[in-house]
Amino acid sequence: MNLRGRLVEVGEEREVETQYGQRSLAEMTIRPDGVGSADATDAADGDATVRVTLWGKWTHTADLADPGMDLLVTEAEESEYRGETTYATSKESYVVLEPDFLVDVTDVRSWVQCPRMYYLNKLSGIPLNYPVVKGTVVHEVFGDLLRGRDLEDSIDERVAEAGLQLGLLGYDAGEVRDEVRRNAAAIEGWLAQGTLTGEAADAASSEWDGGPSEDEWRSEYTLISPTFGIKGRADALRRGMPVELKTGKNLKRDPRFQDKIQAAAYALVLAERGVPADTATLLYTKNTALDRNEESGDLSPAKEFSVGKGLLDFVVRKRNEIAAMEFDFSVPTGFEADARCEYCFEQDTCMVVSGRLDQESKAGQIGTPLPEDEREYFDHLYRAIEEERRETHREYRKLWEQSAEERADDDRALINLDYLDRREIAGERWELRARKPDGAVSKLREGDVCLASDGDPVGGHAELCRIRELGEEVVVTADEPVELRRLDVYPSEISVSRMLTALHDALLKGSEDRKDVLFGRRDPAFADRSAETYIDNNEAQNRAVRLAVDADDAALVHGPPGTGKTYTIARTVRALVDEGQRVLLSAFTNRAVDNALEALREQGFEDAIRVGTENGIREDMLDLHLETAGDPNDRAAELNDAPVVAATTSSCGSRMMREQSFDVALVDEASQLTEPGTLAAVNLAERFVLVGDHQQLPPVVRAENDLQESLFERLIDRYPEASVMLDRQYRMSQRIQAFSSAEFYDGALRPADGAVAAQRLSDLGVAESALPEELRDPVAFVDPDGSRVGNTNPTEADRVAEIVDAYVAAGVDPDDVGVIAPFRAQVAEISKRTDVTVDTVDRFQGSSKEVVLVSFVATGALDGPIFEDHRRVNVALTRAKKALVLVGDADALGSDPFYARMLHWARR
């Protein structure tokens, strides 16, 4: 049986005499309830504790354990001792610390080389370098070969796909193709050997009947292990045994140890799925025929080795070391292993990082430590980012912990799909189709990468796929055919990793000048190089452009709703380019990046490149999109020569963008970005301009931590003189903007001119007299006397729909009406009753409508965190141009001073 629980007490290791001789043991006390999977609670009832003895080598894990950690013992032996039921590890047992902390297989690999290498990889990311790019190409070609694809076709296409990266590294396609061809020859030679003849091609063409079966080849197998807390992707499986491809050379008789560990980790995860693998193969594809002819005779690329329980135990223990270290956010020193620093390629990096961050390390330190406030900042954000990582792991857990129905409720999956069929498509890939059940909704969108499965994404057959169509019929493409019954959002740690690298780059690679400003040691400096006038009809906008052009370090532009931020940004970019500056134009969302580009083009500027994934970019900006595939030189030149590069801040953290440098980074929506998120863009430039509004929604983070305050907000508080507030708004009538202006902008936000101030529905040809009495004021309040049911209020939803109808009946175009609600549940409720746009506040940010209705849902009292952040209300109330209707319960709204003032204003 499996035993799992929270550690209450951790006993010391001790030696005892047994019938098998002297053995070591350590006794643990755990509280089995309330943790993890269902079988965790098999052992005991209530909050009783149980004792479990860890024998032999598992005392190593006991040594790492601390009270509070989650402990899992598989195949535990139960025995009675003086009336008490106790447990102990058996021969088959594994002991897993913090199984919910998902460790990547490659992390185990680097940890085995040196724990410090694990840390350095995590911190600084893997930079753009040729071995990685070529390695990736070879892996892709390998997968293609296994699927029976023509070798030359595959090499041509895969090398072309890596065009931009190769170009940035200064390689040309021909030489790379030749080199890949040499690696591929080793693969082909191996595939053709002895009993393997023709197998790959046979497997590829054979009928597929679900999960992996014994005699088949599989490429790119996505594996997640809830039991062992490991995830990863095996390069291939042959007859259920992992095959790991290496692009390098290994002329020794045995595989490299860390490579064995990597392959063994895949074998471990396969064992959990009931497909035990007792052998694994490492394929060193740089070993050539020439090498083979040498005397030892066994230098073929393939090295097989057996995977016994002892090796698997070792993998689990190493994985436990990582989990234990991450549990209290500690930093590995390198002393945990007996790696020899003098042979290590990372020695210099390791010493610099140790020296600058004042970390203990086996390699020693170089250089002087960063100032204390910078180190504190690092420690603080490092921890916050790691907390975010754990929240991402929770998303993984939902893949197996939630029942299908719960999963459906939380919007992150489409379940119970009716599998229709599959079809082989170009590139030896597959197109899979299924029918969606009526009314199923999810956050999945066309173009997303997600996990397609036969209904069981963890224990069954799952493949990463891309969504092509998401209508009544669901169409996805994948490398292997799955019986498509379920689609899940595939959680990714990418944004977390990128935050970490941005933090690292800012502190360890960033210029002192910039850090002085970031850490409040020096006020931002300004030169006098701007022209007098850039924008002649809006004094604040003009000042904003001048501030940005004059900034030697940083400028901050505060743009409340409707104040022409995007226009000002575009004008600023042009002014900077005119000064000969190379500009990075960035923002949190794709939408904002595209809006800024659109404004640039409207102002006649076209010389920009849009970097990012194709499906994130709006169609009318795709002509500016930088293709990553193609001739290396051309692709690299396109990027390197662009005076303006536009990308989301997330893309700025990509390997390719990290190689770019700019004079100025201009970041929109900066108030919605975490500090590390902002740094990803800021790091790439000499100077930066942040544009945002800290009175609107803050950054979205999963964990409660200090990532919630944006760099924009921190800096604007610290350096008000380096900022300009755009104070003229072009969106709302005087009546509508009054409350927001008074509450959030000290009354400084004003209509740009009389026409904006005085706009009314009659301007749209609507007869206001046709509206019910209660709606004739541009700001109205309606209390429908409903009651809150969960996060909905059906009566209020009815009333909202009636009001929408009233506006439409009076002549308002339905496209000009929008409804906003705080909860998604209420959004769904209202959507059932009307065809106009209905969305949450958060999703409405950035857009506007002539008529806006806000449904507050709450009755009786304002219970819930969603009502606590008044900035959300600011967003909701500032979407309307000519008419705004607040629909809610007067008692609830009156119970809080802020909402009471809002009510007072609305009722006037």
Place this chain on the structure above:
DNA sequence: ACTCTGCCGAGAGGA
């Protein structure tokens, strides 16, 4: 208690 956009995916190599 609630809100939720990004990004792609994990990788490789060098004594």
